[in-house]
Amino acid sequence: MSITRKIPMRTCVGCRSKKTKKELIRVLKRPDGEIQLDPTGRQNGRGAYICADPGCLAKARKNHGIERSLGCAIPDEVYDRLEEEMKQIGQ
Template sequence: MPKHIPIRTCVACRGSSAKRTLVRIVRGPDGRVAVDPTGKANGRGAYLCARRSCWEKGLKSGVLGRALKAEMSEPDRAALAAHGDQYQDDSDA
């Protein structure tokens, strides 16, 4: 039996998938919002697909900020946008 795989939901497209296909974004104790490559950082987390369209939607529509209950600063937002730009916009859904 495989171990239980946590299922997470992308805040942009509401699609669910195994955690490893989603990227965690965390609002740290200092209020900074950043990508959490380990998936284990303390703070409130939200997930986006590793897909460019989800990052654009999450940032532009503000759903990411709402999910994190965070007021995102411009530098943080720009860093996240740059991160999202790395991904392809493949639509395997």
């Protein structure tokens, strides 16, 4: 008898589609307030998930999805930095 494991599903804050946790990138708000990408998905802090697509980041920026999930305002510089980090991870 084989045991089936539950696959963790998360919702992208940009396009609102449900995908497996491994397909999405975690945006992390650390306890000190810094916002960064967490490619491992294991760092401490409040997290929101987003597709690895720059279009989803643009949608999340427009509809304030990340801000709503993390519970804080996010300056434009942070969105620009997240976009650059996302490009580096995608390579």
